[in-house]
Amino acid sequence: MRVAFIGTGSMGSLLIEAFLRSGALLPQSICASNRSQSKTKLLAQRHPGLHVVRSNVEAVQGSKIIFLCVKPLDFSKVIAEITDALDEKQIIVSITSPVEVGILEQLTPAKVAKIVPSITHSVHSGSSLCIYGKRIRPEDRLLLEQLMSSISTPFTLKETETRIASDIASCGPAFMAYMLQLWAESAEELTGISREDALKLGSQMLLGTGKLLTEGGFTTNQLIDRVSVPGGVTAQGLAVLESGLRGVFDRLIEATHRKYDEDLSKLHTLFGPLSSTKNP
Numbered sequence: 001m002r003v004a005f006i007g008t009g010s011m012g013s014l015l016i017e018a019f020l021r022s023g024a025l026l027p028q029s030i031c032a033s034n035r036s037q038s039k040t041k042l043l044a045q046r047h048p049g050l051h052v053v054r055s056n057v058e059a060v061q062g063s064k065i066i067f068l069c070v071k072p073l074d075f076s077k078v079i080a081e082i083t084d085a086l087d088e089k090q091i092i093v094s095i096t097s098p099v100e101v102g103i104l105e106q107l108t109p110a111k112v113a114k115i116v117p118s119i120t121h122s123v124h125s126g127s128s129l130c131i132y133g134k135r136i137r138p139e140d141r142l143l144l145e146q147l148m149s150s151i152s153t154p155f156t157l158k159e160t161e162t163r164i165a166s167d168i169a170s171c172g173p174a175f176m177a178y179m180l181q182l183w184a185e186s187a188e189e190l191t192g193i194s195r196e197d198a199l200k201l202g203s204q205m206l207l208g209t210g211k212l213l214t215e216g217g218f219t220t221n222q223l224i225d226r227v228s229v230p231g232g233v234t235a236q237g238l239a240v241l242e243s244g245l246r247g248v249f250d251r252l253i254e255a256t257h258r259k260y261d262e263d264l265s266k267l268h269t270l271f272g273p274l275s276s277t278k279n280p
Contacts, residue, residue, distance in 0.1 A: 001065070002029055003019075003029055003030055003064065004063035005067045005069055008039045010033070013043060014119065015069065017043075017148065018124065026049070027048060029049075031053050033055060033058065054085070057081060057085045063091060065090075065091045066092050067092065068094045070096070072263055074099050075270075076270045079104065086109055091111045091144070095114075096114075097116070098263040098267055100159065112135065115128050118173065119173050124152070126173075127169045128157045130157070131156075162194060164255065181199070181201045219247075224238070244251050
């Protein structure tokens with residue numbers, strides 16, 4: 001099975017590298033195109049056998065699955081370029097959350113899915129967010145989820161839930177890293193522990209906490225109760241977090257959704273009348 005990647009920027013390259021490390025794909029089964037061929041050539045140098053093609057149309061031809069790893073505002077141009085080379089047996093996968101499945105279904109004869117990845121896939125972890133178009137058959141969904149399972153945990157959701165799910169699964173690593181960074185900076189300033197040691201301890205703590213919540217059978221409330229003793233040190237710290245963090249995530253969600261709505265508005269302008277049709 002040949003798999004194409006149109007766009008080999010940050011996320012396109014990450015996906016290719018992750019699939020190859022997992023063994024789910026071999027270099028010979030991958031073809032890649034990019035506006036700057038230097039990026040795809042570097043991938044081919046690291047993974048002999050990977051096909052570098054000169055155009056997006058060439059990438060599409062003969063590929064069963066085509067991952068579109070381009071910026072949202074580049075979608076209309078790329079789709080217009082490749083549509084005539086697509087057929088109803090191929091599967092287009094958008095990794096960009098604002099681009100709506102229903103619009104892509106109107107613009108191409110191919111089957112359409114949206115799969116929003118995460119940087120965590122580079123270590124074969126995290127959730128991949130899966131939204132399927134009307135033409136996706138059960139066997140297509142199985143094929144896609146088998147592929148994504150090699151580097152992540154596929155999570156199916158409604159397209160209307162894409163933004164909030166992306167906040168958690170895709171933006172979340174940056175949010176958590178930022179909070180850990182602030183914690184380490186305060187620890188160094190107030191106690192003398194090195195920032196490096198504080199970050200190492202915090203990183204291992206995040207890893208273990210994730211395992212407790214996914215593999216250890218704990219709910220968030222159970223974990224809090226297990227660690228926190230009434231009147232103890234953890235309880236004092238939780239009281240500070242309660243007073244300081246309450247409302248922070250409301251503002252975070254409002255900010256990310258506001259930017260998402262701006263992106264949607266720009267895309268609707270690009271796609272014109274098609275933008276009025278949304279996938280349920």
